[in-house]
Amino acid sequence: MLAATVCAKELTIKLTFMRIIPNRGVVGSSPCSSKKIIIKPLAALIVLLFLQLCALAQLKEAAAENQATKYVLVIHGGAGTILKKNMTPAKEKAYTDALKQALQAGYAKIKAGNSSLDAVEAAIHVLEDNPLFNAGKGAVFTHDGRNEMDAAIMDGKNLAAGSVAGVTTIRNPISAARAVMEKSEHVMMAGPGAEKFAKQAGLTIVDPKYFYTEERWKGLQQALKEDSIKSKLDHSSNQSQQKLGTINTDYKFGTVGAVALDNNGNLAAGTSTGGMTNKKYGRIGDAPIIGAGTYANNNTVAISCTGWGEFYIRNVVAHDLSALMAYAGLSVEEAGKSVIKKVGDMGGDGGLIALDKNGNMAMPFNSEGMYRGTITKEGKIEIRIYKD
Amino acid sequence: MLAATVCAKELTIKLTFMRIIPNRGVVGSSPCSSKKIIIKPLAALIVLLFLQLCALAQLKEAAAENQATKYVLVIHGGAGTILKKNMTPAKEKAYTDALKQALQAGYAKIKAGNSSLDAVEAAIHVLEDNPLFNAGKGAVFTHDGRNEMDAAIMDGKNLAAGSVAGVTTIRNPISAARAVMEKSEHVMMAGPGAEKFAKQAGLTIVDPKYFYTEERWKGLQQALKEDSIKSKLDHSSNQSQQKLGTINTDYKFGTVGAVALDNNGNLAAGTSTGGMTNKKYGRIGDAPIIGAGTYANNNTVAISCTGWGEFYIRNVVAHDLSALMAYAGLSVEEAGKSVIKKVGDMGGDGGLIALDKNGNMAMPFNSEGMYRGTITKEGKIEIRIYKD
Numbered sequence: 191m192l193a194a195t196v197c198a199k200e201l202t203i204k205l206t207f208m209r210i211i212p213n214r215g216v217v218g219s220s221p222c223s224s225k226k227i228i229i230k231p232l233a234a235l236i237v238l239l240f241l242q243l244c245a246l247a248q249l250k251e252a253a254a255e256n257q258a259t260k261y262v263l264v265i266h267g268g269a270g271t272i273l274k275k276n277m278t279p280a281k282e283k284a285y286t287d288a289l290k291q292a293l294q295a296g297y298a299k300i301k302a303g304n305s306s307l308d309a310v311e312a313a314i315h316v317l318e319d320n321p322l323f324n325a326g327k328g329a330v331f332t333h334d335g336r337n338e339m340d341a342a343i344m345d346g347k348n349l350a351a352g353s354v355a356g357v358t359t360i361r362n363p364i365s366a367a368r369a370v371m372e373k374s375e376h377v378m379m380a381g382p383g384a385e386k387f388a389k390q391a392g393l394t395i396v397d398p399k400y401f402y403t404e405e406r407w408k409g410l411q412q413a414l415k416e417d418s419i420k421s422k423l424d425h426s427s428n429q430s431q432q433k434l435g436t437i438n439t440d441y442k443f444g445t446v447g448a449v450a451l452d453n454n455g456n457l458a459a460g461t462s463t464g465g466m467t468n469k470k471y472g473r474i475g476d477a478p479i480i481g482a483g484t485y486a487n488n489n490t491v492a493i494s495c496t497g498w499g500e501f502y503i504r505n506v507v508a509h510d511l512s513a514l515m516a517y518a519g520l521s522v523e524e525a526g527k528s529v530i531k532k533v534g535d536m537g538g539d540g541g542l543i544a545l546d547k548n549g550n551m552a553m554p555f556n557s558e559g560m561y562r563g564t565i566t567k568e569g570k571i572e573i574r575i576y577k578d
Numbered sequence: 579m580l581a582a583t584v585c586a587k588e589l590t591i592k593l594t595f596m597r598i599i600p601n602r603g604v605v606g607s608s609p610c611s612s613k614k615i616i617i618k619p620l621a622a623l624i625v626l627l628f629l630q631l632c633a634l635a636q637l638k639e640a641a642a643e644n645q646a647t648k649y650v651l652v653i654h655g656g657a658g659t660i661l662k663k664n665m666t667p668a669k670e671k672a673y674t675d676a677l678k679q680a681l682q683a684g685y686a687k688i689k690a691g692n693s694s695l696d697a698v699e700a701a702i703h704v705l706e707d708n709p710l711f712n713a714g715k716g717a718v719f720t721h722d723g724r725n726e727m728d729a730a731i732m733d734g735k736n737l738a739a740g741s742v743a744g745v746t747t748i749r750n751p752i753s754a755a756r757a758v759m760e761k762s763e764h765v766m767m768a769g770p771g772a773e774k775f776a777k778q779a780g781l782t783i784v785d786p787k788y789f790y791t792e793e794r795w796k797g798l799q800q801a802l803k804e805d806s807i808k809s810k811l812d813h814s815s816n817q818s819q820q821k822l823g824t825i826n827t828d829y830k831f832g833t834v835g836a837v838a839l840d841n842n843g844n845l846a847a848g849t850s851t852g853g854m855t856n857k858k859y860g861r862i863g864d865a866p867i868i869g870a871g872t873y874a875n876n877n878t879v880a881i882s883c884t885g886w887g888e889f890y891i892r893n894v895v896a897h898d899l900s901a902l903m904a905y906a907g908l909s910v911e912e913a914g915k916s917v918i919k920k921v922g923d924m925g926g927d928g929g930l931i932a933l934d935k936n937g938n939m940a941m942p943f944n945s946e947g948m949y950r951g952t953i954t955k956e957g958k959i960e961i962r963i964y965k966d
Contacts, residue, residue, distance in 0.1 A: 349892045349924070355862070356768055376861045377891045380744055381769050383860025472771025473764045474743070481869040481894035503765045504737045506869035506897040513901035536737070 260549035260567040262451050263296045265289060265313050267323045268444035269496045269541035272559030274576055282575065285322060289563040289573050292316035296450060297565045306450035306458035306492075307345055307368065314341075314364040314460050317446035321403045323561075324444025326362055329401050329464025331410035337401035339464050340478040341367040346457030346486035346547075353478035354388070355380040358401075361394040364462045367478070369393060377480065381472075406467070413468035445477055447494025449486070449545040457547060459484050459492035459508075466499075475499025481509035488547060490515045491522055497540010497557065501533045511544060526552035648937035648955040650839050651684045653677060653701050655711050656832035657884045657929035660947030662964055673710060674961050677951040680704035681961075684838060685953045694838035694846035694880075695733055695756065702729075702752040702848050705834035709791045711949075712832025714750060717789050717852025719798035725789035727852050728866040729755040734845030734874035734935075741866035742776070743768040746789075749782040752850045755866070757781060765868065769860075794855070801856035833865055835882025837874070837933040845935060847872050847880035847896075854887075863887025869897035876935060878903045879910055885928010885945065889921045899932060914940035 267289055296313030300306070318326025329337040341363035342353035352371025355378065360366045369391040370379050379387055389395050445463035452458075461484045463477040476483030476499035483499065485508035486492035493508040502508075507529050514525035522544050533540065534556045541555020543562060553562050553574075563573040655677055684701030688694070706714025717725040729751035730741035740759025743766065748754045757779040758767055767775055777783050833851035840846075849872045851865040864871030864887035871887065873896035874880035881896040890896075895917050902913035910932050921928065922944045929943020931950060941950050941962075951961040 351892050374859070375888065376859065377888045378862040378867075380860040380862055383858065387859040470771065471762070471764065471775040472768040474766040474768055479766075479867055479869075480891050481867075481897060485894070500763065500765045503868050504739050506873070506894065509869060509894040509897050510901065513898065513905055517901055517905035 261545055261551045261564050262300045262549065262567050263293060263309055263313060263448065263565045264450075264543045264545050264551045264553065265292050265296070265317070265446070265448045265563050266494065266496055266541070266543045266553070267292075267317055267446050267561030269539070269555045269557040269560035270444065271557065272561070272575060277575075285561055285575065286573050288317065288320045288322055289561060290571055292448070293563050293565045293571050293573075296448060297569060300450065300452055301569075303453055305454075306452040306456050307343065307460075309450035309452065310343065310448040310458045310460040311364055311368055313448040313450075314446060314462050315362055318362050318364060318462055321405070323446045324406075324464045325446040325462040326464075327401060328403060328406065328444075330406050330444065330467040332465070333410075333414075333468050333470040335410065337398060337406075337464055338469070338472075339363045339401075339462070340475060341460070341462040342478045342480060342484040343367040343371060343460040344458065344480060344484055344486040344492075345371065346459070346488040346492055349487060351377050351480045351484075353378045353480060353484070354384040355474045355478045356472060357381070357384050357388070358398050359385050359395050360388045361396045361400065362462075364460050365393055366391075367460070367462075378478065380474075401464075406464075409467050417468060445475075445483070445496040447477075447484070447496060447543060449492035449494055449543055449551075451492070451545055451547070451549055455488065455547065457486045457488050457492035457545065459486040459494050461494045461496075463496075476502035476507070479503055481506050483508060485509050485512055487512050487516075491525075491544050491546040493542055493544045495540065495542040496560065497533065497542075497555075498538045501536055501538025502540065505529065505532050505536070505538075507533060507542065511542070515546070522546040522550050523552045523554075526554040530554040530556055649933055649939045649952050650688050650937065650955050651681060651697055651701060651836065651953045652838075652931045652933050652939045652941065653680050653684070653705070653834070653836045653951050654882065654884055654929065654931045654941070655680075655705055655834050655949030657927070657943045657945040657948035658832065659945065660949070660963055665963075670963065673949055673963065676705065676708045676710055677949060677961050678959055680836070681951050681953045681959050684836060685957060688838065688840055689957075691841055693842075694840040694844050695731065695848075697838035697840065698731065698836040698846045698848040699752055699756055701836040701838070702834060702850050703750055706750050706752060706850055709793070711834045712794075712852040713834040713850040714852075715789060716791060716794065716832075718794050718832065718855040720853070721798075721802075721856050721858040723798065725786060725794075725852060726857070726860075727751045727789075727850070728863060729848070729850040730866045730868060730872040731755040731759060731848040732846065732868060732872055732874040732880075733759065734847070734876040734880055737875060739765050739868045739872075741766045741868065741872070742772040743862045743866045744860060745769070745772050745776070746786050747773050747783050748776045749784045749788065750850075752848050753781055754779075755848070755850075766866065768862075789852075794852075797855050805856060833863075833871070833884040835865075835872070835884060835931060837880035837882055837931055837939075839880070839933055839935070839937055843876065843935065845874045845876050845880035845933065847874040847882050849882045849884075851884075864890035864895070867891055869894050871896060873897050873900055875900050875904075879913075879932050879934040881930055881932045883928065883930040884948065885921065885930075885943075886926045889924055889926025890928065893917065893920050893924070893926075895921065895930065899930070903934070910934040910938050911940045911942075914942040918942040918944055 292313040295316050296309035299309040317323045321328040338356045340355045344351040352367045354366045366388040373391050447461040449459045461477040482503045483495040490512040495502050511525045511529045514520045539557045541560040545551045559576045680701040683704050684697035687697040705711045709716040726744045728743045732739040740755040742754045754776040761779050835849040837847045849865040870891045871883040878900040883890050899913045899917045902908045927945045929948040933939045947964045953959050
């Protein structure tokens with residue numbers, strides 16, 4: 191960029207001189223010295239043409255670069271222990287296809303001039319309806335064999351926000367979060383109350399059986415088995431040290447999320463999750479907490495997090511990222527790295543996606559992998575799963 | 579302070595002159611002019627003694643002032659439409675006595691060398707057990723005639739945090755929040771799951787009837803009546819504009835909270851509330867949301883908020899205050915004013931208490947009043963209710 195600017199500037203200076211004294215040959219001025227130099231017309235023309243070509247090429251490159259960094263939608267399908275060695279080509283394709291489909295659904299909204307909220311909701315619908323991800327249809331089971339889901343959405347334009355926690359009958363929790371934001375004066379609703387509200391707001395209510403998938407059920411059985419072994423071990427070693435609701439770190443990932451920037455410059459963020467396999471005690475993670483797992487502010491950035499929720503709540507990660515940009519002047523990339531480092535330093539893991547008001551994005555994570563995808567203003571899609 | 583410094587400086591100058599030319603009388607120099615004046619020994623001695631006394635008195639006052647600004651505990655009993663004209667002397671005394679009792683309970687912990695967490699919990703216990711405040715015993719009723727309480731606590735030393743939402747059988751929700759923090763690996767628990775956990779953690783469980791108070795019950799009946807009138811009016815005017823769960827702004831205040839700084843320099847914050855009278859749909863306010871209504875960080879400040887919770891969640895008020903101190907270099911007073919202004923600009927109201935790592939405090943609010951109290955390191959108590 192800097193090289194292109196300098197080159198373009200040199201060209202302008204030379205062209206200006208040419209116009210002023212066309213018949214006296216061309217007078218050039220080196221930007222590195224104050225000494226004037228006289229160049230003969232033909233040589234000058236060659237030099238000029240060369241410089242012009244150089245400038246054009248570099249400007250084109252810079253423009254292309256600029257376009258490439260203008261993202262309009264970034265999504266994630268959860269961070270965790272995602273290793274290539276454990277993946278089959280078919281499974282990898284299924285994830286990639288699903289992420290692509292979600293990006294396309296969201297992008298269609300942006301392209302049609304709809305809001306970033308519409309894009310976020312559309313992208314998350316695709317992920318919620320796909321059993322591969324721990325949200326909506328693919329939600330994991332709680333200790334009691336239920337599917338309790340959380341979701342949140344935030345509008346960067348006016349800081350409006352909505353969220354639901356512990357819902358069991360709403361097909362698309364992200365839409366329930368949006369209804370709370372748009373059709374109530376509240377921000378957060380939980381449990382049966384949130385479900386009652388969603389029904390009154392006209393959302394699709396399903397039998398809890400809808401959320402049953404064999405894979406997640408097996409996941410719970412495995413977790414219960416490990417819990418029982420762990421409980422026996424804890425019992426024999428040091429019972430007083432045993433904490434209620436101990437987390438098996440392998441079971442806490444899989445949240446989905448999206449951040450978008452629409453044609454009017456409005457940012458939005460959304461997150462949806464089935465929480466942790468085998469979760470107990472009505473535990474609420476970071477996803478439905480505005481400022482922790484989800485945040486959007488047109489002045490700075492839109493963020494959706496995934497990972498070990500407790501660390502994201504304690505670090506107020508999403509708002510901290512925004513505050514680092516607003517008050518400390520960090521870029522989205524620097525701020526993203528900084529907050530993930532804080533989570534890591536405390537012993538937590540996971541990642542996040544962030545899209546700033548200028549279309550710059552960051553997708554930092556400290557886990558083995560994170561299902562993630564981006565789409566540029568021109569519709570260029572990129573999907574990644576593992577560490578770079 | 580400035581006056582004391584100037585006076586002390588004058589004294590030093592004069593004493594220096596005395597020592598240099600002791601036998602030639604005393605040469606003094608007025609700070610307001612460069613003209614030298616000669617004073618006779620006896621007169622000089624009198625002037626000097628007077629100045630010395632003046633300096634000592636002012637230095638003592640300044641030192642006392644310095645000590646007075648070292649706060650160790652700040653509490654609030656809720657912000658709202660609290661007007662002197664609506665208060666009886668007996669009611670005012672009851673509130674003042676309760677706040678004093680809470681400050682003394684928390685101060686006793688600090689004085690005994692216990693942690694700021696102990697002080698916060700002890701102070702909030704007093705307020706939760708007093709029916710005057712909308713927390714614990716005095717919790718307001720939901721639309722369905724239940725008492726659903728929320729609470730959160732945070733340890734500034736390690737950013738550990740715990741919170742409960744929508745609990746109906748735990749006598750002291752602040753202790754349940756602390757148990758979540760200390761006896762589980764979770765941060766937030768809601769509903770029956772949180773109650774089950776509290777019971778397993780050995781907390782005092784009561785029959786929901788314990789939370790019945792005649793005044794709060796009457797408050798609900800009044801709210802239901804107004805709701806019904808409002809609903810009819812809305813129906814006749816513009817039904818499509820009617821939002822589900824519309825807030826009557828008079829019914830949303832009364833949260834209690836405490837922030838403390840212990841002898842080891844550790845900050846802690848806690849908040850406990852019965853939420854809004856006539857609340858529906860399992861609404862969760864800002865009190866149990868880490869970063870919104872409650873936050874503590876030894877690097878900056880401890881905060882507890884009270885007011886129209888939705889605005890506090892959307893502005894991530896407590897963490898924003900901390901971030902303004904950490905990243906923008908604002909004082910606790912400046913940061914407090916700034917975040918309350920943001921809430922006000924969006925149409926929200928309420929207040930907060932904040933205590934920084936150096937013992938400076940702020941208690942900004944934009945409502946008519948806020949029950950609030952402070953206690954200094956030396957045990958000096960101050961209670962306020964209305965605007966200054």
